[in-house]
Amino acid sequence: MALVLDGLCKRFDNSEKDTLHEIDLEVKTGEFVCIVGASGCGKSTLLNLVAGLERPSQGKVLLDGEEVIKPGADRTVMFQEHGLFPWLSVLENVKFGMRMAGFSKEEQDKKARHYLEMVKLWDYRDYPIHQISGGMRQRTALARSLTMESKVLLMDEPFSALDKQTSNRLREELQRIWMETKQTILFITHSVEEAVYLADRVVVLSPDSGKVAEIVTVELPRPRHVYAPEFVELRHRILEEVRGEAV
Amino acid sequence: MGFLLFLILLVAAWQGIYWLGVDILQLWKPYAMPSPLGVAESFLDLCQDGRLLEATGNSLLRGIGGYAIALVIGVLLGLLIHQSKYLQKNLKPLVLGIQTLPSVCWVPFSILWFGLTTQAILFVVVMGAAFSVAISVDNAIKNVQPIYTKAALTLGANKKQLYLYVILPACLPELVAGMKQGWSFAWRALMAGEVMTTSVGLGQTLIMGRDLADINQVMLVMLVIVLVGIIIDKCIFSVAERRILRKRGLTGGN
Numbered sequence: 001m002a003l004v005l006d007g008l009c010k011r012f013d014n015s016e017k018d019t020l021h022e023i024d025l026e027v028k029t030g031e032f033v034c035i036v037g038a039s040g041c042g043k044s045t046l047l048n049l050v051a052g053l054e055r056p057s058q059g060k061v062l063l064d065g066e067e068v069i070k071p072g073a074d075r076t077v078m079f080q081e082h083g084l085f086p087w088l089s090v091l092e093n094v095k096f097g098m099r100m101a102g103f104s105k106e107e108q109d110k111k112a113r114h115y116l117e118m119v120k121l122w123d124y125r126d127y128p129i130h131q132i133s134g135g136m137r138q139r140t141a142l143a144r145s146l147t148m149e150s151k152v153l154l155m156d157e158p159f160s161a162l163d164k165q166t167s168n169r170l171r172e173e174l175q176r177i178w179m180e181t182k183q184t185i186l187f188i189t190h191s192v193e194e195a196v197y198l199a200d201r202v203v204v205l206s207p208d209s210g211k212v213a214e215i216v217t218v219e220l221p222r223p224r225h226v227y228a229p230e231f232v233e234l235r236h237r238i239l240e241e242v243r244g245e246a247v
Numbered sequence: 248m249g250f251l252l253f254l255i256l257l258v259a260a261w262q263g264i265y266w267l268g269v270d271i272l273q274l275w276k277p278y279a280m281p282s283p284l285g286v287a288e289s290f291l292d293l294c295q296d297g298r299l300l301e302a303t304g305n306s307l308l309r310g311i312g313g314y315a316i317a318l319v320i321g322v323l324l325g326l327l328i329h330q331s332k333y334l335q336k337n338l339k340p341l342v343l344g345i346q347t348l349p350s351v352c353w354v355p356f357s358i359l360w361f362g363l364t365t366q367a368i369l370f371v372v373v374m375g376a377a378f379s380v381a382i383s384v385d386n387a388i389k390n391v392q393p394i395y396t397k398a399a400l401t402l403g404a405n406k407k408q409l410y411l412y413v414i415l416p417a418c419l420p421e422l423v424a425g426m427k428q429g430w431s432f433a434w435r436a437l438m439a440g441e442v443m444t445t446s447v448g449l450g451q452t453l454i455m456g457r458d459l460a461d462i463n464q465v466m467l468v469m470l471v472i473v474l475v476g477i478i479i480d481k482c483i484f485s486v487a488e489r490r491i492l493r494k495r496g497l498t499g500g501n
Contacts, residue, residue, distance in 0.1 A: 051401055073403025083398035086495040087416045097402035100412070130496025148402060 002184050003027040003050070003152050007059035010045055019045050021210035022059070025203060027152065030182040034195035037205030038242055043188045046205070047156050050186060051077050063151055073097055076148040080157045082137040084129045084144070091116070091125035094144045115143040118177055135166040142174070152184045160190065171197060175223060192239045196231060197224050204241050214241050258283045278460055285463035286470070293467070298452065303471060306437060306449040309365065313372025314433040320373065321380025321429065329385045339385065342378050350375030350436035354443045368440035368448075375436025376429045383425025387418035420491050427484035434476050449475075 008023040019042040027033050037043050048054040050061050052071040061068040063075065071077075076097065084093045091112055098108045116122040119139040124132060132140070138158055145153055159167040171194055178185060178198070189195050195202045199218055206213035216238055220230055265282040268274045293299035328334045328342070353374045354367075361367035391414050399413040441450020449472055456464030 051397075053397055053400070071397070071400035073401070075401065076403075077397070077401040079394060079398065081394055083394045085395060085398075085413065085416070087419070096399075096412075100399075100402060100404045100408050128494065128496060144402070154401075 002029040002031075002064060003186065004062040005046075005050070005059070006062060008046070008049060008056050008061065009058035010042070010049060010054070011057045018057070018210045020049070020056075020205075023210075023212055025212065025215075027184060027186060029151075029184055032178055032185045032187065032198055032200045033203060034187045034189055034199035034201070035203045035205060036189055036192055036195045036238065036242060038207050039190055041205045041207035042210055043190070043205060044156055047077070047154050047186070047188050050152075051075055051154055053077075073101060073148045074151045075154055076145045076150040077154045077156060078138075078141050078145045078158045080161050082141040084137055084140055086129050088129070089125065090121060090127050090129065090132065090140050093129065093140055094125075094147060096144060097148045111147050112143075115146045118146070118180070119143045119173065133166075134162050135170060138162065138170060139173075142170075142177075146177070146181070146183065149183075152186055155185060155187045157188055157190065159194070167194075172223075174198065179222060192235055192242060193226060196220075196235050196238065197226060202238055204238060214238075216241075278462060281462045281466035286467045289461065289463040289467045293452070293464070298447075299467075299471070302447055302449050302452045302468075303475065305447050306441065307475065309368055309441075309448065310372065310434055310437045313369045313437060314376060314430055316369065317373045317376035317429060317433055318380055318426065321377040322384050324377065324381035325384025325388075328381065329388050335385075339382075342381055346378040346382060349439075350432065351439035353436070354439055357440065358443065363444045363446075365446055368437065368444055368446075371440035372433050372436045375439070376433035379432050380425060380429040383428065384422065387421035387425060388414060390421060391417040420488070420495075420497070423484065423488050423491060427480065427488065430479060430484065431476065434472075434479075438472060 003026070005023050005025040008020055009018050010020040011018045023046065025033075035043050035046060045054065049056050050068065052061075052068045052075065055069075068075070085096065088096065094112045094116055095108045098111060103111075112125075113122060116125055119142055121136060121139050121143065124136065129137060129140070141158070145155075159170050162170065175198060177183075187195070187198060192202075196218055202216045202218060204213045204216070205211075216234070218234065220228070220234070224231060226232075226235075262283045265280060269277050269280050269282075290299070324342070328339050350371055353371045357367040357370040357374075361370060395413050395417050396409065399409050404413065438450045438453075441448040442454050443450075445451060449468055453465060453468040453472075456462070456468060
């Protein structure tokens with residue numbers, strides 16, 4: 001069990017009820033778990049708790065049995081806004097985490113190249129961030145996260161600020177990359193379609209109670225196709241769940 | 248090119264007004280009205296005995312020295328304020344208050360402390376610039392986008408690395424803007440200090456012009472003060488600023 005959320009509660013100072021209430025979840029090594037829910041249901045808060053960017057009011061987050069108390073490279077986050085450093089080039093951005101960790105120069109070069117090729121950006125390595133498109137920025141951010149080879153990679157709606165076409169392409173690539181690397185991923189999204197497309201399991205959060213409403217295992221074989229009847233059916237079922245709870 | 252032409256026209260107009268007002272209509276006394284030719288004459292005079300060069304050199308050295316001290320103090324004070332919630336709440340308003348004090352107001356205090364010495368001038372410069380630098384350091388750090396910090400922390404940066412490799416470069420544009428403003432405060436404060444004291448410098452040469460009732464010398468020194476200020480701003484700060492912004496794609500073209 002790579003990641004365990006144990007009775008996790010979060011209540012903000014100005015609020016009278018828990019944003020998240022007694023969340024229990026286990027994520028296995030190599031598993032791809034998506035968390036969906038209507039906006040305001042606390043998805044991003046959940047991710048921040050796992051990342052260690054916020055502290056839970058109750059309960060705890062365990063990674064390989066150790067309690068999470070602060071942010072760290074074993075739980076790298078890919079954000080909705082790419083969070084790349086504009087004073088560094090694409091390559092330098094990708095190397096950033098390895099540089100902080102004190103990797104040797106050769107290892108930095110080798111890994112940076114490996115992951116930049118994986119996201120098809122090696123030819124753009126010397127570009128400044130402001131000269132590449134939004135989709136390329138997210139790929140750079142993805143490569144940067146992958147270099148950390150974290151125990152779990154956290155993704156906070158990484159494609160939702162992109163146009164639909166780019167977002168669909170990136171999600172295809174993420175599926176391919178996940179099949180290659182088997183990186184453990186906890187992925188937050190408001191798009192049920194995206195969740196069913198990517199995940200082994202979809203966790204539906206309820207906005208009213210702040211609890212887990214349902215966990216759906218997606219057994220469709222990969223690569224998946226959004227127009228397959230089984231896909232559409234499953235998508236509708238989860239959508240009902242998300243909506244039903246939201247009303 | 249257009250600007251040069253404008254300057255030439257301006258000087259020509261100035262000389263024209265002088266002729267009209269002083270020589271032809273005799274509205275003003277010659278000693279009360281500077282003229283371009285008079286300023287040029289004064290320039291040659293002061294250049295010949297090397298006084299202008301010496302004064303400018305002295306002032307620049309003092310300005311740069313005082314500014315350097317102000318930077319060190321300002322950066323440290325800014326970091327200190329940034330580090331502590333308590334100081335943020337209690338000391339920062341005070342610093343902001345002191346910053347509004349015109350630097351010339353430090354002169355009497357400084358003379359009582361140091362006498363009519365170079366230290367007195369430096370003190371005025373430091374007081375004139377340090378607080379503004381401190382405020383802009385604190386603001387610059389505060390304005391760093393939280394996403395950079397979050398990204399760095401989740402990529403494993405420790406606190407020292409966070410400040411060195413993320414916060415410092417992230418706030419560099421604002422920091423340079425703050426340093427630029429600090430310099431302009433320092434340069435003004437320097438003149439405030441120099442006009443009150445007697446050691447050779449631009450401010451003192453300015454006052455000497457007044458004592459000699461030589462309005463052309465007064466005008467000349469004023470022009471030199473403006474010129475030095477502009478040159479430092481354009482050749483150092485603006486160049487640095489533009490280079491940083493361009494690298495990040497924050498300016499269009501040039």
